[in-house]
Amino acid sequence: METFLQLLRMLGLFQMLRIAGRSRLQRAIHRRRRRRRIAVRKAACFAAAVITATPRRAIWVRPRSQHWWDTVVLRTFTDDQWRAHFRMRRATFDVLCGKLRPRLDTRRTHLRDCVPLEKRVAVAVRYLATGASCSALSDLFGIGKATVHGCVWEVCLAVRALQAHFIRLPRGETLREIVAGFEAGAGFPQCCGAVGVSHVPVSPPGDDASDYYNCNGSYSIILQAAVDHLSRFTNINVGWAGGVHDATVLRHSTLFQLAESGDLFPPDTRTIGSTQVPLMLLGAPAYPLLSWLLTAYPDDGRLTAGQRRFNRRLGAARAAAAARAFGRLKGRWRCLLKRVDVDVSKAATVVGCCCVLHNLCAQSGDDDDFPDAWLQDVEELVPAGDAGVPADERGPPAAVRRALVDYFSGPDR
Known part of the structure; x- marks a missing residue:
């Protein structure tokens, strides 16, 4: 019995020693953690004091004049x-x-x-x-x-x-204003705008550089644009390589897709002579003659006086809209006059940005007194060899063109 009691006492003492040892270990761990928290707080306070006292350091910003x-x-x-x-x-x-x-x-x-x-x-x-x-x-x-x-x-x-906000195809009253503006300014009926291209110099990529080599002997990308009577862009397509033909760019544009699906203009026609003339765009000589795109007669040396007169009227109307728009675009944003100093994959973004700003300035009235000095050194280069695309003279577009030849041959035209 006494031996058993001694054993119990020994076990109790051992348990007490274990508890006491564990308490000392926990207290030591707690002290270390507390010292670590204090050190972190001191470091944070010191860093905050340094940042507050020295807002600008030479290691971050080199002093420059503002x-x-x-x-x-x-x-x-x-x-x-x-x-x-x-x-x-x-x-x-x-x-x-x-x-x-x-x-x-x-x-x-x-x-x-x-x-x-x-x-x-x-x-x-x-x-x-x-x-x-x-x-x-x-x-x-x-x-x-x-x-x-x-x-x-x-x-x-x-x-x-912001392109969708500033560059939009005309609808409703805006479209009627454009048609009236072309007829009052250029004397051209049923005209909703002019479409053409302009080349913007770029640095060609290492691969396929020959695709960007245009007929004028330089590397460029193509800006195709439709413009209204006030030389504001209503549709743009930018980024094609400069060596691509204008008609190819047109056929792969959203403008062509909308026109071929019948969603470009409403079916409003006007009787001229005995022909129903629809709403149309005026196109460059390199474009084909289509039901919605009116182009000049190819000059093969056998044109009649009426056909030559028609070509002059169409060319003057296009120049007053498209050529004027491209000239003012490059005259205002002169980065487009020299090689755009970005990668060719980014050049289309820069050109599109300039087109949006062109419309913003036009809508804000900045074009009302456009200085002639800004047009210095601005030359719109016309691709060589595009004297016109022969058209089927038996189709409806050719009949519309003949009706306009007779219209411009009238005594009061």
């Missing part, structure tokens, strides 16, 4: 100076910034201040208006060259996303 944009432009520029430097009035620039704000607005971080939205848009617009290099824009706006490149590209993407 004087031109922050002081000269924003505080002293008049509307004329805005137009000279950015090819648009200050009011139009503010409208553009308002349209882009939902897509481009950013927030300030602890490491550095973000470039304000207005400044990023100004960098991109200045590049499009002048074609200046990233180095020149970096010195002018006081930001890094990589930041300049990023600003230009993100603004071009955001503006191109």
Whole structure:
């Protein structure tokens, strides 16, 4: 019995020793964890104090002058100076910034201040208006060259996303205004616009560079556009290689698909002579004669006086719309006059951005006093060898063309 009691005492003592040892271990672990938490808090407080006391560090940002944009432009520029430097009035620039704000607005971080939205848009617009290099824009706006490149590209993407808002095919009352405008200005009935192409110089890709070599002896991509009587774009198709024929670009465009499906224009006809003349576009000589696309007679040296007169009237109407639109596009956004300094896969985005801004400026009234000096060095090159596409003179489109020949041969025309 006494032996059993001694055994129990020994077991109880052993258990107490185990509990005491475990408590000491737990207390040691707790002390280590507490010291670690205190050290982390001290480090966080020290880092916050350093960031607060030194908001800009040379390791992050090299000091640059912000004087031109922050002081000269924003505080002293008049509307004329805005137009000279950015090819648009200050009011139009503010409208553009308002349209882009939902897509481009950013927030300030602890490491550095973000470039304000207005400044990023100004960098991109200045590049499009002048074609200046990233180095020149970096010195002018006081930001890094990589930041300049990023600003230009993100603004071009955001503006191109607004294409459906600013470039639309005419419908309803707008379509009637265009038809009336062509008849009043150019004397051409049932005309809903003119369609043509313009070549934009690019750096050819390493592969298939010959596809971009056009008949004018340079590398380019093609901008096909339909324009109204005020030289505003109503449809664009951009990105085809410069070596592709204009008619091929047309046949693969959304414009052609809509026209062939009957969704381009409503079936409103006008009786001229004894022929029902539908609503049509005026096309370049390289295009085929179609029910919705009116082109000139091929000049084979045997045209009648009436046919030559018709060709002159059609050419004058096209020049007053399409050639004028392309000239003003490149005159305002002069980056399109020289080789677009981006990868060819991105060049279509830059050209499309310029087309959207062209319509924005036209709708805002910036075209009312378009300076003739902006058109200096702007030449619209006409592809060689496109004297006209022979048409079936027995079909309905040929009958419409003959009716217009007689219409323009009248005594009061």
